[in-house]
Amino acid sequence: xxxxxxxxxxxxxxxxxxxxxxxxxxxxxxxxxxxxxxxxxxxxxxxxxxxxxxxxxxxxxxxxxxxxxxxxxxxxxxxxxxxxxxxxxxxxxxxxxxxxxxxxxxxxxxxxxxxxxxxxxxxxxxxxxxxxxxxxxxxxxxxxxxxxxxxxxxxxxxxxxxxxxxxxxxxxxxxxxxxxxxxxxxxxxxxxxxxxxxxxxxxxxxxxxxxxxxxxxxxxxxxxxxxxxxxxxxxxxxxxxxxxxxxxxxxxxxxxxxxxxxxxxxxxxxxxxxxxxxxxxxxxxxxxx
Numbered sequence: 001x002x003x004x005x006x007x008x009x010x011x012x013x014x015x016x017x018x019x020x021x022x023x024x025x026x027x028x029x030x031x032x033x034x035x036x037x038x039x040x041x042x043x044x045x046x047x048x049x050x051x052x053x054x055x056x057x058x059x060x061x062x063x064x065x066x067x068x069x070x071x072x073x074x075x076x077x078x079x080x081x082x083x084x085x086x087x088x089x090x091x092x093x094x095x096x097x098x099x100x101x102x103x104x105x106x107x108x109x110x111x112x113x114x115x116x117x118x119x120x121x122x123x124x125x126x127x128x129x130x131x132x133x134x135x136x137x138x139x140x141x142x143x144x145x146x147x148x149x150x151x152x153x154x155x156x157x158x159x160x161x162x163x164x165x166x167x168x169x170x171x172x173x174x175x176x177x178x179x180x181x182x183x184x185x186x187x188x189x190x191x192x193x194x195x196x197x198x199x200x201x202x203x204x205x206x207x208x209x210x211x212x213x214x215x216x217x218x219x220x221x222x223x224x225x226x227x228x229x230x231x232x233x234x235x236x237x238x239x240x241x242x243x244x245x246x247x248x249x250x251x252x253x254x255x256x257x258x259x260x261x262x263x264x265x266x267x268x269x270x271x272x273x274x275x276x277x278x279x280x281x282x283x284x285x286x287x288x289x
Contacts, residue, residue, distance in 0.1 A: 038256045041173055049166030057158040060114045061101070068101035068112075070124045080130060087142050088123050094234050095150035097121070109248060111134065113145035114154055121149045137244035140231050144241065147230025154222045160219050164212035172204035213273060220275040225285050238286045245286075249279035 024208035032148070056063075064070065082105070088102045098119030115121030118220040123145045129138060148154070180197035232238040276282075 022091070030127060031033055038174075041170060045166050045170035045173075048169045049164075050162045056161075057116045057154065060116060061120075064112065064114045064122060064124070067102065067108070068105040068124065070122075070256040072101050072103045072106040072122075083135070083141070084125065084130075084138075087139055088146065091143050091234050092149075093232075095146055095158050097146075097150050100146070100149060103128075111141050111145055111281065113148045115149070116154065118149055123149070123155070124223060131243060136240045137247055140235060140240040140244040143231030144227045144235045144244075147227040147234065151223065151226055152234045153227070156223065157172065157216070160216055164216055168205060168208040169214050172201050172208055176201035177205050178199035217275050221277045222274050224282060228282050228284060228286055229289055232286060232289075238289070242283050242286050243281050244280050249283075 001270050015256060041101055064248055065072070075083050076085055084104070088100070089099055089123045092099050098121075100113070100121040103124040105124055105126055107126040109132050110128060110180055111123070111125040113123050123142065125138065125142065125145075129141060133141070176197040177193065179200040183196040185196055228241055231241045235241070236284050277285075
């Protein structure tokens with residue numbers, strides 16, 4: 001609940017900073033004179049930026065189950081399933097969080113954790129992970145995912161995404177009005193924004209959206225180091241997590257749906273947009289810690 005309050009407070013602070021900045025620079029007077037209501041735009045940006053991210057967080061668990069085909073273990077059907085549930089429960093107790101739901105999904109080696117609240121999250125592991133790793137390595141991966149939950153990473157990433165969304169929506173429309181006003185200088189602008197506004201807004205949505213994605217990905221990479229360290233701490237030693245990462249470095253991580261990639265154990269596309277650091281960097285960080 002504290003992190004959700006922080007999510008709301010941060011988005012309100014973002015809006016306040018944007019409004020104060022435009023006022024100090026005198027931009028608000030120019031834009032208001034040209035038909036743009038900055039207060040209304042701030043409210044619109046807040047609703048779009050915060051609302052979309054918050055809704056995604058709330059539906060993250062059912063969407064994760066649906067998109068991966070994960071089967072929640074209601075009653076363990078074999079010794080492996082019983083061991084997975086017991087391992088998650090042990091780590092959850094160590095991390096002082098509620099017992100997450102535990103699920104298995106078909107696919108190459110991967111795992112993820114998701115959920116809006118620490119005490120009602122979901123931990124899922126793939127069949128490929130169970131088949132290609134030793135129990136100790138799987139245990140380390142499960143510890144990594146429980147650490148994500150204990151660290152509140154799902155809400156943190158939602159917070160960051162919401163802030164980035166808010167900036168993108170607000171700034172793209174302000175820039176669109178500025179460009180449109182320049183292009184239509186001397187014309188009658190009482191009829192509303194022209195094509196310059198719409199074209200510029202679309203272009204800036206894409207450009208700023210790319211920059212926002214890079215920032216979100218950077219934050220995501222930092223939380224991976226913390227989750228690796230958390231797993232090592234819960235297990236009482238680093239080597240199992242190092243071994244698990246080394247093994248993941250030798251296989252192709254299972255492809256997760258795009259919305260789940262930031263919550264998986266490995267993956268990512270390209271250096272700047274990758275949600276996970278390179279395996280060798282994660283191993284080196286564990287060895288240094």
